[in-house]
Amino acid sequence: MDFQALRFFQAVARLGSISRAANELNYAQSNLTAKIRQLEATLQTTLFYRHNRGTTLTEKGKLLLSYTDELFQLLEEMESVMRDDQTPQGSLTIGSMETTAAVRLPALLSTFHRQHPAVDLTLKTGPTEQSIQDVLHYELDGAFVAGPVEHPDLACETVIEEELVLLTDTHHQPLSSLRDIENRTILVFRNGCSYRARFEDWLRYEGVIPEKMMELGTLDGIIGCVSAGLGVSLLPRSVVEKHSEATQLVLHPIPRQFGKVNTLFIYRKDQHLSASLREFMNLSLML
Template sequence: MDIQALKFFRAVAELGSISKAAKELNYAQSNLTAKIQQLETELQTTLFYRHNRGTSLTDKGKVLLSYTDEIFNLFDEVRNVMSDEQTPKGPLVIGSMETTAAIRLPVLLSKFHREYAAVDLSLKTGPTEQNVQGVLQYELDGAFVAGPIEHPDLTYKTFIEEELVLVTDALHQPLSTIKELQKRTILVFRNGCSYRARFEEWIHHEGVMPEKIMEFGTLDGIIGCVSAGLGISLLPRSVVEKHVKEGLLIQHSIPNQFGKVKTLFVYRNDKYMSSSLREFIEMLSKERELVIS
């Protein structure tokens, strides 16, 4: 099978147009058309529906696209294996929940950067669901997510167990019953956040329907709005501890079945592990031992 034909096929599939793909790849449109027709002849199937808006994948085309992604990922992995001299260097992309990135990772990332300066380390924050998909789609080398996580293509290591607490503004009186939250606005991260899912699970279990749910994109945004009295939120104790001590927030314990969550580091188990990722996991394990002890 012609690798260049697969490259052309993937470009057309992603852009939805042969002309757009030709422009993107800087090839003549006739070359792309001929290569795709050659591919369809070889596979004895139609890969695209042609219409006046461009192209769209047939069912068989969708199947080929999934295999094409795997094929090119394998090529990338072969290049990585061949260029890996067992000395950590090159790109290392780590994903993380924003709360973990803000409180748990600065020391770890700083230490790794000092010891392995040749590694181009980058951090991308997002909710657990987004991070898991990033690892599965080879966009992230690994990610810090909230457990539990079960997937046949993923390996995980427990990083730390967090205690979740309900936080309100400093003027809010101690809660005598969860029913008091009925008329409060819930402040959360967008869908896919494990803390939001745990919050909703708890209040639904208690039969509480919040008056309003507001989504935020940043941790600072949630904490600032809670302290201003806009609403309430569920966050790790380690995240709000400083603000509680400063008198900006009040924290309230919640039932253990909803208040404990493990932060895991996940990575693919079917992918060659670069020396950079291997050293990062090793350092992560040592830091965890120090936290536990």
């Protein structure tokens, strides 16, 4: 099998265009076209539908892409294992919910950087659903997500138990039931956020239909809008407690079935645990 042809195929599949793939790889477009045609001839199948907007994978093309991604991931892992001398070094990419990154991780990241300066650590924040997919597709070495997570390819370690609280401004009337917020705007992160999903589950359980739901992109944005009286939100107590005295916030306890959530550290079961990832995980379990 021609590995270069598979690299070309992977790039075209990812970018959806032979010309864009040629520009990214710095090869002549004619070379990529020829390699793709040779690959199709070797496999005796059509891998792409060609159209005026670029290319689209056929069903056989989608199948080959999954094998190709796995093949190159295994090759990279093999090289990593061969180079690994048990000294934490090289790149390490970790995902995290924004709330965890804001409150729980600064001290951890500082300690890890101080102890292992040769590691090029990158932190990417995003909702739980996105981080899970990024770990599954080898785009993250590991990630802090909200549990529970059940996937046959993922290993999970519980690192924190969070208590969720309902967040309102100080001018909001005392809460006797969830229906007291029925006419308020619900402030949430985008879809895929576990805290948003938990809030929506609670609303459905109580039969409450909010008048409006507004998505915000940052933790500070949500806290600031709640403080200003724009709406209410559901967030971990550890995240908002330090803001409650300095800003116009009130924290309300919620039923335990919706108010407790574990923060997990996840990683692929089949991946090689580099020295860098092992050391990072060891520190994480001390949060």
